[in-house]
Amino acid sequence: MKKLIIATLIGISSIAQAQTMSEKEVTPELVAQRETQKKELVNSYLALSNNFIASDSVAAVNNAKALITSFSKFKFKKLTLEKMNEATTTRKEIVALATAIAATKNINKQRKAFSTLSTKFWAIADKLKPADMPLYQQVCPMTGDIWLSESKDIKNPYYPKNMLTCGEVKASL
Known part of the structure; x- marks a missing residue:
């Protein structure tokens, strides 16, 4: 009987904690903090893309590190176990690819990792996109490589010297 009472109390305590946690998740401060984290993540990605447009492999190293740091702070919310x-x-695959970009200054190797x-x-942009920022998936029709942009304007990070404006908007969020 004592074990049953203890188990019941533990269960009630867990429910109370879950309710407290869910109440915390919807406070305006936490919503604003989450949006800030999303912006930091997306801006780190966009900065990395801009480094490839500028063919700046040194800046790409730094922004790849910033992307890794941004992902380390971000936690997914409100997903089913399978989606989580x-x-x-x-996320682990993206961090590994960003680590590969940060590990070399060879712009061609960096661009290859950036493509993947x-x-x-x-694939997870809908979970990362800030509420007030549009994202466009763009594609290079010659190679099939994609990238994301906050603008519909095409700036191809894979071939900026010869085909800067080659590409098309494929999808948007």
Whole structure:
């Protein structure tokens, strides 16, 4: 009987904690903090893309590190267990690709990793996009490489010297 009472009390305590946690999640301060984290994440990605448009491999190293740091602070919310596992796996893959970008100053190797990183980033972009920021998936029709942009204007990060404006908007969030 004592074990049943203790188990019941633990269960009630857990429910109370869950209710307290869910109340905390909807406070305006926490919503604003989450939006700030999303902006930091997306802006780190966009800065990395802009580094490739400028063919600046040194800045790409720094912004790849910033992307890794941004992901370390971000936690996914309100996902089913299956979606949480997918998003977490994708985050790990993005961090590994950003680490590969940060590990070299060879712009061609960086761009190759960025191509895969962009595909992975788009897969979870709906969970990362700040409420007040549009995101556009753009594609290079010659290679099929994608990237994300906050603008519909095409600036191809893979071939900025010869094909800067080559590409098209494929999707948007």
